[in-house]
Amino acid sequence: MRRTHLAVLLALALALALALALILVGCGGSQDTGSETPTTPVQQQSANAKANESAEALEEDHAPIARPSTNGALHVEGTSLVDEHGSMVVLRGVSTHGLAWFPAYVNQDMFEQLASWGANAVRLALYTEEYGGWCAGGDRAALRQLVLDGVRFARKADLYVIVDWHTLSDNDPTTHQDEAIAFFKDISSELGDDPHVIYEVCNEPNGATSWASVRNYAEAVIPVIRDNAPHALCLVGTPEWCQRPDEAAADPLSISNVMYTVHFYAATHKQDLRDRTEGAVKTGLPVFVSEFGICDASGNGAIDEGEANEWMALLDRLGISRMMWNLSNKDESSAMVKSACTKTSDLADDDLSQAGLWLKTMLGGEVTTSEAPAEGSGAEEGEPSPSAIPGGQFEYQARLINSWQDGGKTVYQYELSLTNKGSDVSSWEITVPFSGEIEVVDGWNGTYEAIGHSLRIGNAEYNGTLAAGATLGEIGFQVKGSQDLKIVP
Numbered sequence: 093m094r095r096t097h098l099a100v101l102l103a104l105a106l107a108l109a110l111a112l113a114l115i116l117v118g119c120g121g122s123q124d125t126g127s128e129t130p131t132t133p134v135q136q137q138s139a140n141a142k143a144n145e146s147a148e149a150l151e152e153d154h155a156p157i158a159r160p161s162t163n164g165a166l167h168v169e170g171t172s173l174v175d176e177h178g179s180m181v182v183l184r185g186v187s188t189h190g191l192a193w194f195p196a197y198v199n200q201d202m203f204e205q206l207a208s209w210g211a212n213a214v215r216l217a218l219y220t221e222e223y224g225g226w227c228a229g230g231d232r233a234a235l236r237q238l239v240l241d242g243v244r245f246a247r248k249a250d251l252y253v254i255v256d257w258h259t260l261s262d263n264d265p266t267t268h269q270d271e272a273i274a275f276f277k278d279i280s281s282e283l284g285d286d287p288h289v290i291y292e293v294c295n296e297p298n299g300a301t302s303w304a305s306v307r308n309y310a311e312a313v314i315p316v317i318r319d320n321a322p323h324a325l326c327l328v329g330t331p332e333w334c335q336r337p338d339e340a341a342a343d344p345l346s347i348s349n350v351m352y353t354v355h356f357y358a359a360t361h362k363q364d365l366r367d368r369t370e371g372a373v374k375t376g377l378p379v380f381v382s383e384f385g386i387c388d389a390s391g392n393g394a395i396d397e398g399e400a401n402e403w404m405a406l407l408d409r410l411g412i413s414r415m416m417w418n419l420s421n422k423d424e425s426s427a428m429v430k431s432a433c434t435k436t437s438d439l440a441d442d443d444l445s446q447a448g449l450w451l452k453t454m455l456g457g458e459v460t461t462s463e464a465p466a467e468g469s470g471a472e473e474g475e476p477s478p479s480a481i482p483g484g485q486f487e488y489q490a491r492l493i494n495s496w497q498d499g500g501k502t503v504y505q506y507e508l509s510l511t512n513k514g515s516d517v518s519s520w521e522i523t524v525p526f527s528g529e530i531e532v533v534d535g536w537n538g539t540y541e542a543i544g545h546s547l548r549i550g551n552a553e554y555n556g557t558l559a560a561g562a563t564l565g566e567i568g569f570q571v572k573g574s575q576d577l578k579i580v581p
């Protein structure tokens with residue numbers, strides 16, 4: 093009897109101790125998280141990202157950058173550039189200066205560095221009529237080799253590459269049509285259907301050149317390229333130094349896989365050309381900005397970052413690719429390298445001109461320079477923003493890519509990518525919490541609504557379908573708020 097009693101008492105004591113222990117563990121657990129929400133993998137990731145602000149962490153936080161090795165050959169669908177999987181692609185990068193004048197920048201290390209900043213394309217500018225150009229007594233063997241080397245360096249750096257027949261003072265591309273045909277025939281037969289090569293059949297038709305003349309020229313040159321490279325994307329210039337996409341839109345080529353170029357220099361070409369560009373896209377013209385500057389049209393003069401930012405916002409909204417002029421240290425404000433710097437690779441931020449620093453930031457690279465940041469570029473640009481999983485299924489990475497002052501407030505431009513952690517969906521919605529009141533200025537590839545401190549982002553008509561595990565990039569928006577506005581975890 094006694095033994096049984098003792099056993100019962102012992103069992104009761106044990107059960108009590110166990111219950112107490114369980115309660116304590118339970119309390120401890122909820123004290124750890126501070127709430128009833130369990131720690132999610134992305135909260136953990138966010139904590140890690142904060143602890144590790146290395147270049148690698150930055151790279152991870154950037155929306156996926158389309159590259160030849162992952163995105164393959166590009167083609168045109170509607171007004172968009174898409175990859176071999178059917179996803180929209182935007183190319184960002186820089187154009188060389190004239191290959192004959194600044195050949196040293198065409199090297200493997202330089203191209204790798206551009207890729208590390210976030211560039212996914214380079215343009216090789218082969219002048220035709222200017223001094224040392226292909227049709228002006230230039231050293232053709234050396235120029236040809238430079239083009240082929242540039243293509244090879246780009247391939248190794250995982251960059252798309254544009255072979256640009258840089259007509260300019262020859263006004264009408266038909267001036268050197270025979271040379272153009274011979275050149276493209278040779279280069280395309282050398283390169284074949286290489287998916288990372290893009291052909292720009294003429295730079296800037298100008299003077300009295302009509303669209304009809306450019307159109308005839310393109311109809312003669314593109315088929316020669318396509319004989320060797322049937323899938324190659326081709327770019328065609330538009331009249332008035334590539335400012336008349338409207339003329340091309342009124343009578344586009346009947347050849348497929350063609351994009352039409354718009355060129356702007358931000359301190360010269362402003363809202364009028366933006367409106368014309370948007371108008372042409374709205375009427376169905378696929379546009380590619382194969383050259384732009386953030387200074388004036390001479391390639392020199394004052395830089396206008398405000399207008400440059402307006403341009404980037406438009407290009408982001410329309411998903412238009414863009415290549416900045418130019419990769420050189422020429423003593424002009426469009427050159428990305430300071431004229432005092434003679435290095436042609438491994439450029440430090442202090443080696444970059446104002447245009448160079450702006451470019452690096454636009455590409456998503458982190459700028460650390462001993463000089464004060466250029467006007468209009470917020471000190472925190474390039475820093476990763478915290479991530480979160482609202483609703484649990486969609487993990488997002490948001491990155492501040494630009495900011496500027498506007499009427500006593502600050503406009504912040506973000507780029508966001510979204511990963512579906514759950515099963516396939518046909519629509520999605522996330523809520524991004526900010527530290528203060530926000531107002532939506534602009535947004536693309538999604539629908540946007542500001543509710544107090546939060547931004548609700550939903551899918552656009554065309555990107556609601558997201559397979560399990562898939563990541564969607566190129567979601568971009570601008571919000572206006574206080575000077576220290578941030579995304580909060």
Ligand code: IDC
Nearest residue numbers: 222260295296333383389390391422424426
């Ligand atoms: C400019 C260069 C300059 C060079 C000149 C040659 O910046 O150093 O001396 O060409 O004519 C363009 C042209 C591009 C121009 C650039 C700036 O495509 O070749 O480069 N620009 O003027 N179109 C609009 C501006």
